[in-house]
Amino acid sequence: MKVIREKHSLVMRWTHWLNFPILLVMIWSGMLIYWANDVYTITIFSHRFFQFFPAWFNKMLDIPFRLAEGMALHFFFMWFFAINGLLYFLYTVISGEWRQSIPNRHSFKEAWQVLLHDLHIRKMLPPQNKYNAAQRIAYTSIIVMGFGPLVTGLAIYKPVQFYWLTWLCGGYTIARIEHFILTIGYVLFFIIHVVQVAIAGWNNFRSVVSGYEVISNDKTATVKTTDDEKPL
Amino acid sequence: MMKNPFKRNAAIKQVTRQQLNRRSFLAFTTFAGMGALVYGGWHWLNNSAQEASGITAGRNKLLRKALDQNELILRNAFSNKHLVKTYPQSMAAKNVRVNSDIGMKGNNFDAATWLLAVNKKDGTQLKVSLKDIMTLPKTEITFDFKCVEGWDQISYWGGVKFSDFITHYNLQQEAAMQYVGMATPDGEYYVGMDMESVMHPQTLLAYEVNAQLLPMQHGQPLRLIVPVKYGIKNLKRIGSISFSNKRLPDYWAEQGYDYYSGL
Numbered sequence: 001m002k003v004i005r006e007k008h009s010l011v012m013r014w015t016h017w018l019n020f021p022i023l024l025v026m027i028w029s030g031m032l033i034y035w036a037n038d039v040y041t042i043t044i045f046s047h048r049f050f051q052f053f054p055a056w057f058n059k060m061l062d063i064p065f066r067l068a069e070g071m072a073l074h075f076f077f078m079w080f081f082a083i084n085g086l087l088y089f090l091y092t093v094i095s096g097e098w099r100q101s102i103p104n105r106h107s108f109k110e111a112w113q114v115l116l117h118d119l120h121i122r123k124m125l126p127p128q129n130k131y132n133a134a135q136r137i138a139y140t141s142i143i144v145m146g147f148g149p150l151v152t153g154l155a156i157y158k159p160v161q162f163y164w165l166t167w168l169c170g171g172y173t174i175a176r177i178e179h180f181i182l183t184i185g186y187v188l189f190f191i192i193h194v195v196q197v198a199i200a201g202w203n204n205f206r207s208v209v210s211g212y213e214v215i216s217n218d219k220t221a222t223v224k225t226t227d228d229e230k231p232l
Numbered sequence: 233m234m235k236n237p238f239k240r241n242a243a244i245k246q247v248t249r250q251q252l253n254r255r256s257f258l259a260f261t262t263f264a265g266m267g268a269l270v271y272g273g274w275h276w277l278n279n280s281a282q283e284a285s286g287i288t289a290g291r292n293k294l295l296r297k298a299l300d301q302n303e304l305i306l307r308n309a310f311s312n313k314h315l316v317k318t319y320p321q322s323m324a325a326k327n328v329r330v331n332s333d334i335g336m337k338g339n340n341f342d343a344a345t346w347l348l349a350v351n352k353k354d355g356t357q358l359k360v361s362l363k364d365i366m367t368l369p370k371t372e373i374t375f376d377f378k379c380v381e382g383w384d385q386i387s388y389w390g391g392v393k394f395s396d397f398i399t400h401y402n403l404q405q406e407a408a409m410q411y412v413g414m415a416t417p418d419g420e421y422y423v424g425m426d427m428e429s430v431m432h433p434q435t436l437l438a439y440e441v442n443a444q445l446l447p448m449q450h451g452q453p454l455r456l457i458v459p460v461k462y463g464i465k466n467l468k469r470i471g472s473i474s475f476s477n478k479r480l481p482d483y484w485a486e487q488g489y490d491y492y493s494g495l
Contacts, residue, residue: 001246004244037379068489072299161495
């Protein structure tokens with residue numbers, strides 16, 4: 001016998017995994033579009049540190065001269081990105097699960113402790129609920145980051161009809177930069193996310209596919225439940 | 233605490249090893265199946281049939297359908313009351329960017345003998361000189377010109393509102409149709425557009441940039457400035473204007489771009 005805990009709902013798992021290919025296509029098609037006017041650089045005190053993107057990078061990914069294709073893909077898959085994100089958002093609101101994934105007043109201190117632990121500086125982990133403090137902050141910011149591309153994207157896509165949105169984003173030129181920075185943010189999140197999942201191990205990864213995690217192999221073991229994980 | 237309507241089972245339970253293995257197997261099989269489906273779908277999309285060459289061309293059928301469907305949805309947001317943001321003239325670029333000279337490459341164009349040809353509904357042709365056009369009320373606009381490539385530039389244009397031109401030459405019957413087409417005198421560059429965008433109060437038949445008559449590279453003697461569209465629709469050096477209830481030919485829509493290209 002094994003003791004398991006139902007950890008991730010079906011809705012969370014489906015929207016999570018569907019988001020991966022959708023986002024991949026959105027970023028890829030976005031790069032096809034960006035190439036046509038690739039003016040962004042990291043320049044500090046008139047020294048250019050980096051140009052988005054170097055020629056070898058574009059060449060390697062076969063990006064050049066595909067603007068029309070990029071736009072067609074981007075404006076098709078944007079619907080899936082929006083609908084999938086909205087489904088997940090509605091789910092967290094209706095299920096009440098948002099309570100477990102928004103940061104509380106302890107989160108920022110605990111997130112720091114999680115970071116120290118992950119870097120092997122601190123031995124003890126702070127209290128772990130379904131999501132630890134660092135996860136709470138990361139996963140809430142990714143929801144904000146989900147709305148970000150939609151808002152800035154719409155501001156660039158129809159800057160005349162949704163002029164108020166473009167105004168809200170600080171204008172057309174700024175909205176395009178914000179849209180780009182959010183995408184870079186997604187890529188960085190993705191890298192950290194994959195590393196963290198690898199560190200967390202198999203039981204954790206399996207739970208996002210199958211929904212459960214094994215908490216004990218011993219049927220006599222007593223299980224301590226946390227406040228937000230009390231069995232109904 | 234509110235009950236989670238999605239959770240019917242107890243959060244923690246005991247199961248046998250077989251039950252667990254069975255559940256894992258099902259979950260991972262579904263996972264792998266979905267992965268294969270997504271990969272196959274992407275492969276299919278990239279290799280699916282191209283649209284037949286017509287008013288639009290160069291895209292596969294599904295993506296073209298998506299572009300056209302987006303147009304139908306987003307045209308609902310269009311309003312003549314939604315104006316493009318305007319700027320003070322002092323903010324306009326002195327060097328207005330030149331991105332294309334398609335349709336203006338020949339050496340045999342003579343601006344002095346140029347006449348704008350308007351193909352009317354009854355089959356007759358109206359010929360209008362620049363001098364005639366310049367007697368109509370002048371409208372100026374300084375706005376952020378947006379290219380489909382992603383750049384934008386504030387520029388300052390002067391000319392006649394397209395809607396004023398329609399009224400002055402009694403072209404109301406033509407304006408009641410759904411689409412407008414314009415072409416350069418040599419026919420090399422041409423654009424087609426929905427009537428509402430062309431009749432938008434900020435759409436100009438422009439003959440000035442930065443308060444000077446249009447130079448060659450900006451479409452001498454008369455060009456279209458349609459701020460509710462990307463630059464690709466802002467045809468330089470208009471030779472003829474036509475009207476139809478069907479979509480009229482468009483240079484970039486034949487190269488895989490969205491026909492609507494509205495902002």
